[in-house]
Amino acid sequence: MEKKNLSYWNDLAAKLSIEGRAFIDGEYCAAASGRTFDCVSPIDGKVLAKVADSGAEDVDRAVAAARRAFEARVWAGRNPRARKKILLRWAALMREHLDELSLLETLDAGKPIGDTTSVDVPGAAYCVEWFAEAIDKVGGEVVPSDHHLVGLVTREPIGVVAAVVPWNFPILMASWKFGPALAAGNSVVLKPSEKSPLTAIRVAQLAHEAGIPAGVFNVLPGGGEPGKLLALHQDVDCLAFTGSTNVGKLIMQYAGQSNLKRVWLELGGKSPNIVLPDCPDLDRAANAAAGAIFYNMGEMCTAGSRLLVHREIKDAFLDKVIAAARSYTPGNPLDPQTTMGAIVDKIQLERVLGYIEAGRAEAKLLLGGSRVKPESGGFYIEPTIFDVATPDAKIAREEIFGPVLSVITFDSIEEAVKIANDSEYGLGAAVWTANLTHAHEIARSLRAGTVWVNCYDEGGDMNFPFGGYKQSGNGRDKSLHALEKYTELKSTLVRLR
Template identity: 80%
Template sequence: METQIKDLKYWQARRAALAIEGRAFIDGMYRHARSHETFDCVSPGDATVLARVEACNAADVDDAVSAARRAFDANVWAGLNPRDRKATLLRWAALVREHADELALLETLDAGKPIADTTTVDVPGAAYCIEWFAEAIDKFGGEVAPADHHLVGLVTHEPIGVVAAVVPWNFPLLMAAWKFAPALAAGNSVVLKPSEKSPLTAIRVAQLALEAGIPAGVFNVLPGGGEAGKALALHGDVDCIAFTGSTQVGKQIMQYAGASNLKRVWLELGGKSPNIVLPDCPDLDRAAKTAADAIFYNMGEMCTAGSRLLVHRDIKDAFLDRLIDASRRYAPGNPLDPSTAMGAIIDQAQLDRVLGYIEAGRREATLLLGGSRAPAIEGGFYIEPTIFDTSHGDARIAREEIFGPVLSVITFDTLDEAVRVANASDYGLAAAVWTADLTTAHEVSRKLRAGTVWVNCYDEGGDMNFPFGGYRQSGNGRDKSLHALEKYTELKSTLIRLR
């Protein structure tokens, strides 16, 4: 059989035939919101309405949490042997891979992401995440603790109960998987609330979960806005809430948890990550290309975006020439075209926000590239890759998280100055340093206050072995790795007297 070439025409034809589900998924079935209210799901690529999606509120949260609690109390999932949960999750991952084109198309249409990225990163990454935690289930144990000789002391992990996962719009499926995969692997029931700006893949994979054998009530999906998120954070029968999004909303969620039942709160929040290029950088060409990738990949809508580029004065001019050349490949284009490197901004509100920062940058910095809205497709939301020379780190665009394709270049003269500027932020999610000296690499990485530090690279390490999260106002807790599995469990000490 001849393999069909997946070009723009292929994806346009798939779009024309695509059936989109917009209902909530509660207790093993799709259903309408109790209020019967819906909202338009708009494609950032051309501003067309993709579907009418259910606007779930507190009443729907009650239904979903009740279903999740019943399933948990009945032990239909938590009570399975680890190998049985593993087998079910592996079937789910296989179904995600089987439906990869459909899910990638939904993600591209819903979030404006290039199809070249959703087919190679988002969907395969989500399937891999499910597989990784599935494989960890029967290898994740407790311990026999030292105790007096007349005792046997056991320390065991137990599922925490009902987990609410509230996820953002920039990596809708992948970041959802980072939360629901370990939570389900640990034996919990999950209520997933995707962003109202990009809910479609979450709604779709819920059906695949049921087909894989995850029991009704164990995995629920509630599309909706802030009312649903607040209701989950305040709900007395939610044992844990995991959130990825803005620092402002994360602080509110923590307050809601304290005002209700002191549920566990795991937050992955904002970032303003520094990318430091020292004068002994081993490869300026690669560093420049990587610096462009670090800020313009996914339209700059990344919490780890390398939005602050710190360049030593001695190499600044040579580096900026290379950087600007590398950045031009990120010309915005049709997200369904496999040749497109940068797609659309998520919606009009975010477009206006980013353009507002660009206008502020024009007043306090020197524009080196871009700086305008790019009308790539009629009606869509596109911005040119934009670079400012801020000279120092005090400019607003160099301090605040923009969440768009806007880079601030900061000049430094000494290593100590670079570290000081890099750490002069409310955030601490990620950082990078480029140097040919191994000692310098180790010493700088120790000094940088960030959850992830890359040396002579950026955004490497796509496997699940490395915990992801930040310091300070970038949040608490970690996604990915066995550390993420731990945070969805309770520790229990059991002491048995022998005599």
């Protein structure tokens, strides 16, 4: 077996054939306008492929194909076990093509190949498997109605689901949408980010090979236009979105302007990571704090970007965090030894550097703060840590989506909880303490969709619902609760006499 080192991945990349067309009604096709855009790798700034820039005609065609397939019940009409069998075959094909899909993800998004081969692509396959296995085990209800009635409560697929997904975990976040939506029997139109469309385009062909009928799963690459058009479309029944809070607000407006389609939003975060003086393991907490913000180059909605440390342990703990941060060294994402890859594109690079400059003016720089490896042509930023004097600082309040950590000092549990909750976001939070009472009481007090105790960002299986409070969105991805987003409840009453 060939060793999968840098040379292996470079050789595979040299032979890789990249598909850039849209996938509509069971086949690849160019945009109706003929327009394309350059798909640029953040690794070296070079163009990977010309990708179809979908427009209004393509959106209408994809939605029409999805509607025809749904009305014909070529997928929705299949028994759950039949859908399960095909979805499991699709997941198996993803695993068979692990290297190809992982390489596409790394080239496209700048993520380390060690992560895409172990987290992103296997996680997407696992998501499809999980919902495939679940769908023939989820039933309805028999209502305790009056004796002359039989009352049933059932769930039915909602219809045509549009999924608009982000660039930080391109295939994984997409699977969190299309996995449950397809398992429930819907037709799907997937719009990947223009910054990272390649894996979505490729898995569409694998879906077709697995037996998902034409029109049931469609992929529309493009800029902001197809996403807006899907949100405004009168024949889309539901739109699931992961991305920025500002765009999420627009999507809700578009739904109100059109057909009041269901809208599910997983948006931004500025997650607090609270370390109390009785933290049971400062070394583990420090490693977790570094990973919470520097994993995936900080391009995570759950990033632990606010580190709240008790004054009593601050100096000793920060020494450990800085030491842990030094292990995240930006390097060639195709090298399996690389722990930190490239920022997704030049726009995001400049955005993050802008926040770092703002941080220099309002906080004390403890580590990093610079762009590195510019000679590569790629977009790399070193791990950056600021000691923030006030939680009102810009870098401590706004989502940066890059490897920038704000350290905030507190003196009491009450102050820590107040600072943690003083945010427009409420996606994730964590607390480190050996006191069981404090752990439970703080977890109850934190206004966040997920709270980790003595860990951060753990629980990678599909059993935990994922989503946020406040302006971090609504609805939940993952778990059986995700199926609720893509189904309609129906009450059926049968009179017996």
